[in-house]
Amino acid sequence: MNIAYIALGSNISPRESFLKDAISLLEEHEDITVLKKSAVYETAPVGYTEQNDFLNMAIQVKTELSPSLLLEYCQGIEEELGRKRVIKWGPRTIDLDILLYNQERMETEQLTIPHPHMHERAFVMVPLADVDAQAYLPHLQQTAGEVLGLLPSEEVRSMSKWGRIQ
Numbered sequence: 001m002n003i004a005y006i007a008l009g010s011n012i013s014p015r016e017s018f019l020k021d022a023i024s025l026l027e028e029h030e031d032i033t034v035l036k037k038s039a040v041y042e043t044a045p046v047g048y049t050e051q052n053d054f055l056n057m058a059i060q061v062k063t064e065l066s067p068s069l070l071l072e073y074c075q076g077i078e079e080e081l082g083r084k085r086v087i088k089w090g091p092r093t094i095d096l097d098i099l100l101y102n103q104e105r106m107e108t109e110q111l112t113i114p115h116p117h118m119h120e121r122a123f124v125m126v127p128l129a130d131v132d133a134q135a136y137l138p139h140l141q142q143t144a145g146e147v148l149g150l151l152p153s154e155e156v157r158s159m160s161k162w163g164r165i166q
């Protein structure tokens with residue numbers, strides 16, 4: 001049994017449905033169980049800023065899939081939900097990023113775990129700490145709660161709680 005954390009983001013309408021549908025598709029896989037879901041947050045776009053606000057959340061899953069099979073399944077969901085890669089960091093129906101997989105560290109051409117940018121992004125760290133403040137980032141030797149505490153407070157305060165997905 002493996003524990004992984006996945007970040008979800010959407011900024012193309014209907015954002016909430018894309019999050020819901022992605023979670024349903026994850027739950028459909030017999031080797032994935034969604035254990036916990038964070039609240040959903042509305043967040044200003046980071047990076048490429050000329051785009052709509054995102055809904056972001058994070059989930060904790062239990063899985064029998066390897067990291068690469070989990071990534072493949074997540075990419076299949078992105079495809080099924082109509083994600084088009086047009087602009088780097090641009091608008092998307094759904095984005096699924098694997099943040100953590102057990103305490104493992106790996107780097108291949110397709111997959112870096114822990115996710116290389118996670119600790120810099122309030123839109124990732126706030127939902128992750130909500131799901132599990134004790135989640136451990138092995139590359140930083142800190143918990144999600146500790147890493148969140150190091151992010152600029154204006155950025156963290158700008159995240160507004162939008163609701164929950166049942």
Ligand SMILES: Nc1ncnc2c1ncn2[C@@H]1O[C@H](COP(=O)(O)OP(=O)(O)OP(=O)(O)O)[C@@H](O)[C@H]1O
Nearest residue numbers: 088089095096097098099110111112113114115117
């Ligand atoms: N931990 C990871 N989770 C998801 N994808 C990853 C991860 N590590 C590497 N990748 C690779 O990143 C590639 C680009 O992913 P994607 O298009 O979702 O990037 P992005 O969401 O626009 O940017 P970012 O990676 O900065 O969040 C994917 O094809 C995948 O192979």
Ligand SMILES: Nc1nc2c(c(=O)[nH]1)N=C(CO)CN2
Nearest residue numbers: 009043044045046054089123
């Ligand atoms: N607020 C917010 N900004 C982003 C997001 C995201 O999910 N939320 N994803 C990006 C590329 O992964 C780039 N910028």
